[in-house]
Amino acid sequence: MGGDGKVFTLEEVSQHTSNQDCWIVIDGKVYDVTKFLDDHPGGDEVILTSTGKDATDDFEDVGHSSTAKAMLDEYYVGDIDSATVPAKTKFVPPPSNQTQSNQNKSSDFLIKILQFLVPLLILGLALGIRSYTKTPSS
DSSP states (O other): OOOTTOEEOHHHHTTOEETTEEEEEETTEEEEOGGGGGGOTTOHHHHHTTTTSBOHHHHHHHTOOHHHHHHGGGGEEEEEOGGGSOOOOOOOOOOOOHHHHHHHHHHHHHHHHHHHHHHHHHHHHHHHHHHHHOOOOO
């Protein structure tokens, strides 16, 4: 492994984003993967889109094998200054309004039932009145 304990800022790493000079950051370490671009099974574009930022999540999401992870050692050039890497934000779902949602669903259901039943009740009442008031024919 190279690197000799060199520490890079994210700004320094982000200056190496071309297919002739490509550095990436994975798990707090900086790798010069320029020589690997042509050999990468997913193509060089996959790696190039991960430059200039912490690519750890991108690397892990793909599910690289332990062999692929071990290959990183030969491309190691140093560590990243973690103070220069933006903090990752975690997704926090909005507060649940479950009870209000259930009440809305209940009232929506009630309205639909009434929209169906009220006309039927009026029709039934009209037929009942007609048959009651109808005079028998002689």
